[in-house]
Amino acid sequence: MATENDAHVSEALPWYVNGTLAPDRRAEVDDHLRGCARCRAELEWLVRLRADVQASTPASQGDLGLSRFLDRIASESNVVPLRRPERPRWMGPALALAAGVLVVQGVVIGVMLHERSQTLQPLSGPPAARGTLLQVTFVPTATEAQIRGAVIAAGAEIVAGPGALGIYTLSVAPERLGAATHALEEASGIVASVSRVPQ
Amino acid sequence: MATDDEQARVWLERIGAGDQGAMAQFYRAFGAQVHAFALRQLGNAGEAEDVVVDTMYEVWATARRFAGQSLVRTWLFSIARHRLLDRLRKRRPLESVDVDELAEVLASDDEGGFEALARQQRAEHVARCLEKLSEEHRECLHLVFYEELPLAEVAQIQSCPENTVKTRLFHARQKMKRCLERRLGLEREDGD
Numbered sequence: 001m002a003t004e005n006d007a008h009v010s011e012a013l014p015w016y017v018n019g020t021l022a023p024d025r026r027a028e029v030d031d032h033l034r035g036c037a038r039c040r041a042e043l044e045w046l047v048r049l050r051a052d053v054q055a056s057t058p059a060s061q062g063d064l065g066l067s068r069f070l071d072r073i074a075s076e077s078n079v080v081p082l083r084r085p086e087r088p089r090w091m092g093p094a095l096a097l098a099a100g101v102l103v104v105q106g107v108v109i110g111v112m113l114h115e116r117s118q119t120l121q122p123l124s125g126p127p128a129a130r131g132t133l134l135q136v137t138f139v140p141t142a143t144e145a146q147i148r149g150a151v152i153a154a155g156a157e158i159v160a161g162p163g164a165l166g167i168y169t170l171s172v173a174p175e176r177l178g179a180a181t182h183a184l185e186e187a188s189g190i191v192a193s194v195s196r197v198p199q
Numbered sequence: 200m201a202t203d204d205e206q207a208r209v210w211l212e213r214i215g216a217g218d219q220g221a222m223a224q225f226y227r228a229f230g231a232q233v234h235a236f237a238l239r240q241l242g243n244a245g246e247a248e249d250v251v252v253d254t255m256y257e258v259w260a261t262a263r264r265f266a267g268q269s270l271v272r273t274w275l276f277s278i279a280r281h282r283l284l285d286r287l288r289k290r291r292p293l294e295s296v297d298v299d300e301l302a303e304v305l306a307s308d309d310e311g312g313f314e315a316l317a318r319q320q321r322a323e324h325v326a327r328c329l330e331k332l333s334e335e336h337r338e339c340l341h342l343v344f345y346e347e348l349p350l351a352e353v354a355q356i357q358s359c360p361e362n363t364v365k366t367r368l369f370h371a372r373q374k375m376k377r378c379l380e381r382r383l384g385l386e387r388e389d390g391d
Contacts (some may be wrong), residue, residue, distance in 0.1 A: 011365045015374075020349035049375060052325040053344040057319075058244075060234040065252040066226050072252070073259055175247060185223045195221040 017046045050161050071178030131171040133197035142190040150187035154180040207271035226255050233279045239341045240283055240334060250286055254279040267362035269355055276356045328378035336371035
């Protein structure tokens with residue numbers, strides 16, 4: 001006949017079987033099992049049930065909707081903000097002043113260049129707008145051949161980069177955005193990050 | 200290997216900032232678990248995949264709202280559960296065992312064929328008995344014996360007290376035991 005203690009132990013058995021019972025409670029159950037054939041039989045049945053539940057779950061196959069999910073968020077997101085590191089408040093005005101100086105310098109240089117009638121192509125800078133733009137960084141150990149292979153596999157084209165921070169700007173056809181992003185992520189672990197450039 | 204909660208939190212933070220790369224990594228890490236969870240209830244791989252997509256879309260949209268007071272996995276399964284409940288009315292019956300495939304195995308002279316058949320038939324009985332359970336009981340068994348979650352986490356996902364989880368599991372065990380004994384007992388009679 002089952003005792004109250006049997007019931008108390010029996011309700012803990014599922015978590016004894018799945019390995020998540022707290023150590024002190026587990027020791028209590030171990031102690032009880034040594035002297036209770038009924039609970040040992042219940043334990044054996046639960047071990048079998050656990051195996052049955054696991055065996056009855058078919059392995060998930062395919063990308064489980066990842067490609068269409070990426071296409072969905074790409075088509076619904078007009079702007080994907082890049083992560084910006086947090087800056088102290090005092091840096092805001094200082095940066096604004098520095099930016100102002102740079103703008104003035106840029107205007108002066110621009111005027112000088114125009115007067116010299118030379119067309120300079122920056123090594124990395126705002127790319128020509130064509131297709132949808134992605135900014136991609138690769139891991140430091142990625143070789144040029146690997147980078148080239150990843151870009152080709154994604155059906156993309158390098159339009160700028162690498163910049164000072166190692167960022168490449170790629171252009172992809174808008175309808176291929178989701179698949180291209182997915183392909184870059186799958187690129188043998190050489191892609192560090194991918195994000196869309198607001199246009 | 201289970202995804203570390205720390206790693207999942209890093210991804211969530213990046214997802215909250217709109218990082219699609221982090222979202223893809225999160226999807227790959229947890230997609231199969233959510234799929235198995237949904238498949239258990241729906242019995243249809245295509246519909247289960249829809250639940251994965253819907254769940255992950257909610258993660259994408261609400262990552263910033265994750266307060267960090269539970270494991271990421273718990274939060275994710277809670278979302279999946281709500282998406283799943285929305286779909287349960289469209290559930291289709293489980294696919295039946297392929298009779299021709301069974302016949303082929305039975306006809307085989309290979310002794311291993313009979314063992315494989317016995318395993319397949321037991322799996323079929325288990326699946327049918329699981330089908331007969333209520334959604335809550337079936338879900339409870341899945342979380343405890345497939346996902347192997349601790350009691351507290353199961354209670355959080357099912358939004359109920361721990362004692363309720365224990366009660367559900369008690370009834371689920373009893374029903375599975377009676378069902379399997381009946382089905383396996385009938386099989387033995389047929390085989391006599």
